[in-house]
Amino acid sequence: MKLRSIPLAMALLGLCGVGLMAVAQKKDEKEVSKQEKVAAALPEKAPAEAKKKRKLLVFSVTRGFRHGSIGTGKMALQMMGEKTGAYEAVVSDDLANFEEDKIKQFDAICFLNTTMEVFLPPKGQWNKMSDEEKKKAEERDARLKKNLLQYVKNGGGFVGIHAASDTFYKWSEYGDMLGGYFDGHPWRSNTSVSIKVEKGKEKHPIVANLNGESLNFKEEIYQLKDPYDSSKVNMLLRLDTEKSDMKVKGIKRTDNDFGVSWTKPYGEGRVFYCSLGHNDYIYWHPKVLGIYLAGIQWACGDLEVE
Template sequence: MKKIVLFLCFLSASLLIRAASPQSKKPAILVFSKTQGFRHSAIGVGKLAIMKLGKENGFLVDTTENAAYFTPEVLKKYAAVVFLSTTGNILDAAQKASFEKYIQSGGGFVGVHAATDTEYGWPWYGNLVGAYFVSHPAQQEATLNVVDRGNISTKHLPEVWKRKDEWYNFKNINKDLKVLITIDEKSYTGGINGDFHPMAWYHNYDGGRSWYTELGHTEASYTDENYLKHLLGGIQYAIHKK
């Protein structure tokens, strides 16, 4: 028993030392993956991949599906919040107000894939994420055009990027978006947005930074080096690392 007590004391001391170490000065992000609609199987591997990106690139990562995290006291600890394939109505009125204040105070937002299939009745969020999901065809290979390679999230990508994923059609596309990637609807079947069909974008919004990628439905995305660098760049943009 004494050995157990000593071990617990040592563990507690170690945690306190780590909390007070320079590592605790690293920026932190919150990965939020609550779903009230369709749940993507890639959420689990997506969390692990983002945690690995954080470990390798100097930022801390917390993950949760608990909307109670959305209070001013908790959110202020994070440089950015990632909505990882969230779906449906996931925040109550007080939590929405807290998140709005967080962004207005300079917080960062990263939306991944189904973040656009979230909170259709909250116009502020629709403008933040940049568009709302309408529909998608079957998963298939398509041609992406990287129209802005000056951004930290796209500078490593080829101008023409062919990959397989689930391709969303959108409505209520924010006209102020700075588009990074578009999809060529002639390269696959099922697109309805026409010649201008954005797939990834960023913008300043209501005091904060917002970055979104439609890519990331498939579990294979989270072992794809090009995609992971794309996602990492989006996080780095959101936490003001550029």
């Protein structure tokens, strides 16, 4: 009986192997499909000529929820820089890039769907650390925060995409720099929404590619909390409350003020934020990619805005 079961076991193992190969192949095909979609949606050229070779750090560490679209976002930002020549994307989650001697090499830093305390170890690792190790980790956390703040204040660019506002709740200076914190998403990833250009900003270089037209698709839209104040930022895009479902659950704001994208100065630096970026297809939406590219170029100092 045992001898007879050996061929059967081998056959089953073979079938499992074939099954795993098929799953891997489907995954590879899916990634190729995403790459093709991104490639087809990329802007033909940058809205501004780079004054010099630019370097963009794309950072996506998460200590809370991790978006499944992060991989697609990384791909899109890297491919867009390569095609247009606007910047070189350094896609890295290495915290060493925020040390004082290394952060200076970047013209802008992009927080792509980061969440929570990204400069500290994850909870599982933290719980296993000694008191001395925790002390060193906290010292590094404080040092890297200081470096990032000074980097932007001294003229660096900062780009926040989607969950960048779901980051560093315990560090109020970050919220002040970015312009607000995440306070829930009443409009879920499968909710149809309309995003309108802020009145009077139709010709602003970052959203000029929309020609004043709205973006209509299914996407997760945030509401924001303090220090969010739309009167203190250069608002570019908002949720159109007249064309979006306002009966969804979880709406806390009573002023219908749901900003989606803005710019703001921070010291000598430039901060660009856009909350679009939950769903994968946002990263192969031609008009959204055009906004990202213009925002990055503005943060780098190449796109001039009066």
